[in-house]
Structures are given as structure tokens and as C-alpha cells.
Amino acid sequence: MLKNRRSHLARFFEDYSLDCILFTNLHNIRYLCGFTGTEGALLLTRDAGWFLCDSRYTTQASGEVGGAEVLEVASRLGSLATLVKDQGLSRIGFEASYTSVAFFKTLSAALDGHELVALGADLDDIRFCKDADELQRLSDVAALSSAALLAIRPLLKAGVKEVEIALELEMEMRRRGADGRAFDFIVASGVRGSMPHGVASEKALQAGELVTIDFGAVKDGYYSDETVTVAIGDPGERQRTIHEIVRTAHDMAIAAVKPGISCKELDAVAREYIRECGYGDYFGHGLGHGVGLEIHEKPVLSPRSDAVAAEGMVFTIEPGIYIPGFGGVRIEDTVAVTADGCRLLTGVPKDLFIS
Numbered sequence: 001m002l003k004n005r006r007s008h009l010a011r012f013f014e015d016y017s018l019d020c021i022l023f024t025n026l027h028n029i030r031y032l033c034g035f036t037g038t039e040g041a042l043l044l045t046r047d048a049g050w051f052l053c054d055s056r057y058t059t060q061a062s063g064e065v066g067g068a069e070v071l072e073v074a075s076r077l078g079s080l081a082t083l084v085k086d087q088g089l090s091r092i093g094f095e096a097s098y099t100s101v102a103f104f105k106t107l108s109a110a111l112d113g114h115e116l117v118a119l120g121a122d123l124d125d126i127r128f129c130k131d132a133d134e135l136q137r138l139s140d141v142a143a144l145s146s147a148a149l150l151a152i153r154p155l156l157k158a159g160v161k162e163v164e165i166a167l168e169l170e171m172e173m174r175r176r177g178a179d180g181r182a183f184d185f186i187v188a189s190g191v192r193g194s195m196p197h198g199v200a201s202e203k204a205l206q207a208g209e210l211v212t213i214d215f216g217a218v219k220d221g222y223y224s225d226e227t228v229t230v231a232i233g234d235p236g237e238r239q240r241t242i243h244e245i246v247r248t249a250h251d252m253a254i255a256a257v258k259p260g261i262s263c264k265e266l267d268a269v270a271r272e273y274i275r276e277c278g279y280g281d282y283f284g285h286g287l288g289h290g291v292g293l294e295i296h297e298k299p300v301l302s303p304r305s306d307a308v309a310a311e312g313m314v315f316t317i318e319p320g321i322y323i324p325g326f327g328g329v330r331i332e333d334t335v336a337v338t339a340d341g342c343r344l345l346t347g348v349p350k351d352l353f354i355s
Contacts, residue, residue, distance in 0.1 A: 001131060002032065002067045004131065006044065008125075008126035009021060009044065012093060012119060013046055016093055016119065018091050018092070019045060019090050019092065020043055020084070020089045020093070021043070021044050021093040022093065023042040023043075024041050024042075024095060025095050025098040026039075026040075027293045027297075028123070029041075031126070031127055033064075033065045033067060033068050034064045035051060035053075035057075035060075035061055036060075036221060037053070037060055037064075039056075040053040040057060041076055044068070048068075048087075049067055049069070050068055050070075051069070051071065052073050052076050052080060052083075053070070053072065053073070053076075054072065054074065054076070055072055058072045071083070077107065078110065080110065080111075081110045084111060089114070090114055090115060091114075091115045092111065092114055092115065093118075093119045094107070094117070094119065095119060096119055097120060097121045124297065124298055127293065127298070128298055128299065128312075129311065129312030130292060131312070134314075135312070138223075138334075138345055139345050141219040141223065141224045142224040142334055142347070144176050144178055144219065145182075145215060145217040145224040145226060146224075146346050148172040148175075148178075148215075148217070150348060152169050153353070155168055156205070156355045157205065157232065158204075158205055158206055158233065159205065160204065161203065162187035162201050162205070163187070165185075165205075165211075166187050166199075166200035173217045178217035178218065179219050180218050181216070181217060181218070182215075182223045182224060185199065185200055185213065186199055186200070186212065186214035186215075186227075187200035187201075187213050188328070189203060189205050189206070190205075190211075190327055193209075193210055193212045193327035193328035194324045194325070194326060194327055194328045195322070196284075196285055196322055196328070196330065205232045207232055208234065208235065208236065209235075210229055210231055210243070210328075211232060212228075212229045212328060212330050213227065213228050213230070214332065216295065222292060223291055223293075223295045224291070224345070224346065225291050225295060225316050225332065225334050226334060226346040228348050228353070229243060229246075229329045229352075230352070230353040230355060231243075231352055232355050235354070238326075239327070239329075240352065242329050244352075245273075245277045245279060246319050246321055247331055249274050250270065250332075250350065252270060252273055253267075253269045253270040253287060253317045254317050254333065254335060255341075257309060257342040258309065258340065259310050259311050260309065261309050262305070262306075262308050263299050263300065263301040263305040263307040263308065263309060263315075264301075264302070264304070266288075266301050266309070266317075267286060267287040267301050267302050267305065268303070270287050270317070270319040271287070271319075279323075282321045282322050283319060283320060283321055284322070285302075285320070288300075288315045288316035288332075289315060289316055290313065290315045291316060299313060301315060301317075310337060311339050312336070313337045314336045314345070315337075316332050316333070316334050316335075318331065319331065333345075333346045333350070
């Protein structure tokens with residue numbers, strides 16, 4: 001598995017004529033060697049690797065790291081410089097998108113006489129398409145998260161505070177095995193629904209309101225992301241209409257997912273339908289984003305995206321309408337691209353649930 005993942009690095013070694021690549025971003029480190037701790041560095045050549053950590057992580061790394069020699073070090077950069085020199089490595093690629101100016105200066109000083117080659121954000125493309133193990137983990141955490149929301153749905157009634165819903169949902173996720181919540185849950189009822197990122201507040205739900213709940217869990221390093229909009233009591237005609245428009249846009253975009261379609265085209269499927277229905281000015285964000293070892297990762301689905309869907313990609317489809325002073329609706333599922341379309345990972349029904 002790790003060997004297959006590292007095969008994605010071949011083009012960087014080739015295109016940049018590199019002797020090795022230094023990884024300090026923990027998500028990429030976990031992906032490439034399995035280490036789940038919070039500090040360390042991974043140095044990879046085409047056919048060898050070394051994981052550098054201090055004594056706090058030696059035992060953990062020895063049990064987790066695959067395909068790399070674990071080196072316990074007192075000075076990470078000093079030991080890195082020695083390792084590079086001893087291995088006769090000259091051109092060293094590094095993750096420019098995750099490297100501060102201060103760290104780059106320190107790294108340059110430690111590796112004086114060696115050539116540092118900045119690798120851009122496209123290095124993250126190695127995690128674009130998920131392998132079978134990742135797809136299973138993403139499916140598992142999505143199912144867990146969806147089941148938690150369904151379990152606490154009876155709590156969605158007038159008089160209950162948004163923060164109470166968020167707390168109970170997180171606790172239910174943990175009872176079902178989640179390591180934690182994926183992000184601060186959005187629970188936005190009534191006029192607060194016009195805020196795409198309206199995190200749970202002290203506001204109490206009221207009869208006749210819509211409430212948007214954006215939630216997710218994290219387990220074994222992998223994330224889930226899902227959004228439902230439900231009605232507290234009988235909603236008004238305009239609320240029903242807006243929900244139906246968003247639901248249709250959501251369904252149309254999911255039906256269009258297949259290998260080879262551009263992420264820009266997918267965004268346009270939902271965006272054009274919402275525009276045709278007269279609400280184009282109220283859908284301001286992109287249609288979706290990748291989900292994996294991070295809650296927001298590549299690819300991005302937006303009018304500016306240059307990514308193309310491919311089998312194994314996992315991303316969200318989440319159109320919305322947000323009307324200031326009135327409220328809003330967002331409906332979101334996470335999908336995995338298959339050979340001939342996609343499959344849903346998230347599982348809460350997206351029809352308008354009326355509590």
C-alpha cells in the first residue's frame with residue numbers, strides 16, 4: 001500500500017531532477033509512511049526513506065512507520081543535514097506550501113551547499129485519488145456520522161438550543177466510536193440560516209423555522225462531511241420551494257459525477273439550475289471540496305477549478321441558498337467517484353424532514 005502511494009512521487013523526482021524529497025506536513029507524512037503523531041520529518045529517495053523524530057515518538061514511530069528507517073534524533077535539522085551528506089544527496093525537494101520563511105532560512109543554513117527545490121501545492125495531488133483502504137475508512141466514518149445524526153433527530157424540536165444539538169451530536173458520534181468532531185458544527189436556524197458558517201449559538205429553535213446542520217466526524221485520521229436542512233414544524237411555502245430547488249441542484253450534480261468531467265462543470269450544473277430558478281445571487285460558495293486526511297483538501301469544485309474528476313476521488317456536493325434576513329438551505333453529501341459515476345458515502349436522507 002505505501003509503495004503504491006509513493007509511486008505518485010515518481011514524476012516529481014523526474015520533473016525536478018531530485019535526489020530526495022523532505023516532508024514535514026503531517027498529513028503527507030501519515031499518507032506516505034503511516035506515522036500518526038504530531039511531530040517528525042520524512043526524507044524519501046526513489047527507493048529508500050528515513051523518518052526522523054525525537055525520543056517522545058520513537059516507540060510510536062517504530063510501531064507505525066512503514067518503508068522508512070526510524071531515526072531518533074536530538075536535533076532534527078542537524079541530523080537531517082548529516083543524513084543528507086552521508087547519503088550523498090544534493091537536490092532536495094521540499095513542501096513550499098507548508099514551509100515558513102523562518103523555517104526555510106533555518107533549513108537553508110543547515111543544508112548549506114545543497115540545493116533546495118521548492119515543490120508547489122501540486123505535491124498534494126498525490127492524495128487526490130483514494131486507495132481501497134482509504135475509501136473504506138472514509139466510508140466507515142461517514143456511516144458513523146450519519147447514524148449519529150439520525151439517532152439525535154428526535155431532539156430537533158422547538159425550544160432546544162442550537163448548542164444543545166451540537167453537543168448531543170458530538171457525544172453520539174463519540175459513543176459510536178468517533179475520535180472527535182471534524183469541525184465546529186454548524187447549527188443555524190431561522191434567519192441565522194443565511195450564514196453559510198453559522199456555528200451553533202445559544203438561539204433556541206422555533207416552530208416554522210428551517211435549521212441547517214453541517215456536521216462530520218473524524219476517525220483514524222479520516223473525516224466525514226454532511227449537511228441537512230430540516231423543518232421545525234410546518235414550514236412556509238417559500239421555505240419548501242427553496243429547499244426543493246437546492247435538493248434538485250444537489251441531485252443533478254451528483255447524477256453528473258463521473259470520471260473525466262471537470263470540477264468546474266459539476267459546479268456549473270448546480271449553479272446554473274439555482275440561477276435559472278432566480279436565486280443565483282444567493283449561492284456564493286463553491287459546490288464542494290475534497291475530503292480525506294483533511295476536512296478540506298483537493299480537489300475544489302468551483303467556477304475557478306481546473307481539476308478533473310477521476311475514479312477514487314472523494315469530494316462533497318453541497319449547493320445552498322442563503323437569503324439575508326430570511327434564512328437559508330444547504331444540502332450536502334460526500335461522494336466517491338467510481339468507474340462509471342459515483343456512490344454516496346454519507347447516508348442521511350435529504351428530503352425535507354419535518355420534526
